Amino acid sequence: SVSLAKLRRAPLATALNVLVFGIALSLPAGLYAGLDNLQRFAGNLERKPQISLFLSLDAPRTDIAAIESRLRQHAGVASFAFVPREKALDEFRQQAGLGDVIDQLSRRPQSGPAENARNAGEQANNPLPDAFVINANNDDPRALTKMRAEFAQWPRVEHATLDSAWAEKLAAAVAFGRLATLFLATLLSIALIAVVFNTIRLQILTLRDEIEVARLIGATDPFIRRPFLYYGAAQGFIGGLLACLIIAAAFALLDDNMRAFAELYASDFRLRGLAYGDSITMLAFSTVLGWLGARLSVGQHLRQSN
Template structure:
């Protein structure tokens, strides 16, 4: 009986071993990693850098808070002054009412003629509003405001003329002069009066305030960049050995720079939110005194809060400043971080 030939024993496959070469998918050796792998690696790197920045900020909560607070104070100063200037423009009288043109009618002008003239002026393209004040209304207002009511009653007749008060659409010196000249030539108009000196003073004060705020903003932005740069520089010095090792094993400059850029962005975000809160609280605290003061003058004026677009611009600007400050600091010290 002949022995049955048995097949040679097959080698056992180790658990967890890599598949045989013939089982691996064939790929082009010249082709690099696909786009999906690159995108996943890029997202993972940014996520790790963001988490690392958050961990290091929360590791020193007091120092991080005071850094954000210093930045918030520097950010809130120019923004607060700008909001106060906007509120000053609304105080009392507006730009248009500050530049009203008063047309004093002739004494013999009737109320009907005054109303017709008012309607004619209101249709002009560069006029926002026209109001007719009759002689009786003018006398009543003068008696009430001057306190000479009993003395004026002794006059044989009303000496005050009717007035058409014209509010222009735009406040411009040359345009106002031209409008006043045209209105002075209308029938039954005896005199057209415009207080240009008050308009010029108000415009000069507001322009001075705008320039002051702009200059202060430039100075404080420079100071913020220095604060961010110095803070990031300290973090770089604390991680110098780690960074040298990363560069020694082939880490790129962008990989080294990324965590610090996220730290600067987080500092800016915290400072922007704190500045928003400081402005909202400060204006609300100041508004109580302003309301009491305006109430003594019979006005309901109050400070407006921080508009949402301005608040979002403040936060975005703070984030951008934090990013720029961190980038400048890392770019300056990156060439010094080569492995020794």
């Protein structure tokens, strides 16, 4: 009841402190939830790592057959598919907005010896190479990288790519984001403790005479400290609730745009805010921050007065 009276005594100051708490907590918590959504979205798109071999434009059928034979005999290859340049061109044309790009590339003169009539005719109209898409037996990144390097040295292989490279970059970016979020959360937690510390200090200065009278009639330090601790914890708890509401509202507003973006990748992905367990954790954490700031402030005053 004493703590509620303190909240009602200065409603504007209390509201501003709670607002600061809510906004400060929503920043790292929102980033955490955003990174979690990014990982889930990437997981929906994730597929078995593949190695793609793009052949030189002047590769004759005999060399293509030789590469196919080597792939069949390779111990690390589980399966593979040959993608002729004609099929690649048709698929590329079907993608929205790429027809003009293909037409421009098709007009560009091609270099390299025309070893047969097939190559000479196709190079004039098709800038895309023949390719092999390979599924490996081993998903280990080191083994895949080694295989890609091996295939890149084969004759008539112009370029070899490992399709899991994007996933590795995404994982590194998410790890960096989590570290940055932890650093931001630490800084903001210290700032929130300082805010509560200063707020409680002002409350103590306002009630200094009452505290002295209470001491004269036998009030102990824990008795004097208790209402201020409740006041700080209440501020932290309400600030945590506000942060949960801010994050829920933000993700609800962004969900429609995210749904339209996910449809471009044939996905039904939906944004998800903080999980129930994460929300409870944040409420407990914000309450502890408020309590700790009040504890430090009251403790300092009691030591000085003693």
